[in-house]
Amino acid sequence: MSYDFDLLVIGAGSGGVRCARIAASHGARVAIAESRHWGGTCVNLGCVPKKLMVQASEYGDMVDDSHGFGWTSTRGTHDWGKLMTAKDREITRLNGIYVSMLEKAGITLLTGHARFVDGHTVRIEPSPLAPDEAPRTITAERIVIATGSTPVKPDIPGAELAITSDEAFHLPQRPERVVIIGSGYIGLEFAGIFAGLGSKVDLVYRRDLPLRGFDEEMRSAMAEAIDARGITQHRHACSTAIAKEGADLVVTLDNGQHLHTDCVFMATGRRPKIDALGLENTAITTADNGRIKVDMNSETAQPGVYAIGDVTDRINLTPVAIAEGHNLADRLFGKGPARQWCYATTPKAVFFSPPLATVGLTEEEAARNGVVDIYFTRFTPMRHTLTGRTRKTVMKLVVDQKSQKVVGVHILGDDAPEMLQGVAIAVTAELTKVDFDRTIGIHPTSAEELVTMRTRTRETPKAEG
Structure with a gap:
């Protein structure tokens, strides 16, 4: 049977783009479909803008620290709008670089939402990235799902009043008071960002220490660092409701506390972005946590369909998705041995x-x-x-x-x-x-x-x- 492409990659994030480019370098006919942002979460709503904001939050302390070395500069005030404009300009530049890299590699770019018709057929439908594109159906011998993940909010009254990391990157102004729910990577990083830029930050989490899964001694050291940053920690606490009271948002905790704030930030995890992919039209199966089940070669239960990155239940980090995409493309289309790495030493x-x-x-x-x-x-x-x-x-x-x-x-x-x-x-x-x-x-x-x-x-x- 003949197909339109040797490989279709669904999702133009870091892992998907690497997989597509390496496959194309091996001579494969490759297409990549993207419904929202070229570059995916990392470039648009994750690693890159977050790191820029982290760096912005540290300059005030640098000015203060310079006094000990003889400088007399004053901290001044921070212009949130200027930071957002500069950050958006850099993201737009990176979007263009991703598109250029794909085009130079001879990859066909499909703007729209991909949905499985069967294990080799996908329908590309209009999406926010291409609302006026006419639907089309394409076939591919092999398909890779690399659609990433999206933030989740707990099912509590008033959850709609809270934001997630997606919205935090586009706030029109910096909130003076922020309550952050969750103490994983995202919760801690944004707590540091807002605190460094001058916001009063309350950090709420269920356990006795932040960063579940990290070394216990280092978790304790991090808790001390959070205190030193001026962030108020509410340990052994869960949010049970959010309500609007005048100009304030009020977060109710299960210990009876009520926290008044300007912004509630939910950093309570992420889930794979696979709901609208039409997986029911394939043999693909998912685990109890909703992530796609794959074997050691990243293949799903549907022969010829693979999954990499955050849609799987492996290590959900950008460099890992890139390594998985590179390895998969080498194995499927390369003539030499595939690049290997060790998850345990990530x-x-x-x-x-x-x-x-x-x-x-x-x-x-x-x-x-x-x-x-x-x-x-x-x-x-x-x-x-x-x-x-x-x-x-x-x-x-x-x-x-x-x-x-x-x-x-x-x-x-x-x-x-x-x-x-x-x-x-x-x-x-x-x-x-x-x-x-x-x-x-x-x-x-x-x-x-x-x-x-x-x-x-x-x-x-x-x-x-």
Whole structure:
């Protein structure tokens, strides 16, 4: 049977674009369908605009810190509208780059919403990106679903009064008071953004510490950093209702508290964006959490249909989606071996101020495998020795005692993500503590602490069970 294309990618986010470009480089006839934004969530409503806003939120502190070094500048006021305009201009530029890259690769761009007719047939219908496009039906031998995810709100009274990260990037003005529900990546990052720009921030979450799933010791250090940022934490609390009272929004918590605010920001998770794809017309199955089930080769239960990125129940990070897309295209159309990587050593970063970066196992995870040696340090980085600021950098090495492999590295502090990227190579390469010890540091830097922690802080026994 002949098809219009060898490969159709649904979703022009980071993973989908990489998959399409690599497949085209191998000679495949490729089309890519996008219904909303070229570049997907990361470029338009995620990583890129968020990082720009994080950086904007840090300049005020930099001005204050400069006083300790002899500067006499004053902080002044922040122009939210100017930031939004500059951010939008950069996003528009990146949108154009994505379109240009795809066109130069010889890929057919389909603007519209894709919906499965069967396992090889998709109907492209009008969408916000192309409301006047006429519907069309196309066929492809192989199809990749890379439609990403979208924010979710809890089902509570007044939830419609709250915003999510999607709306936060387009607020007409900065709210003076913000209540953020949730303490994962998104909740913490926006808490830091708003606090840094001058808003009063209340952070509400259900557990005793933020960032569930991260190393416990680093979670505690992050909680201290949140306090130091001037953010009020409401632990062991859930929002039960939101109501409008005059000019205020009022958030009711299950502990009886009522928080008056100008803005309620829900950072309570994301779900795969697959509801309108017509999956019922295929054999594709989903897990209990709604994410598409795939095998180790990213193939769904429908032969010839694959899924990558946030629609699957793997690690939902942009670089992972890119790696999955690259690997899949190599396997389907390449002549050599496909690029491989390890999910277990995927580095992560939380762009708070200060940021947290981590790679490999937490102390708790490593202890399930055997006895663990912990190397831990907390110090004042040189940039703060003259500022009067008490901000500390925290570093932790998790070492398997038997093999002496460094199986986890965790850093909380200025430039932590930049430091960790190189260390991720070491952890992926399964280097040992001896390898770290025989590496010469660069002085004076914070990063040199990673190779100068000679004395073990403690031994953690193997966890029972």
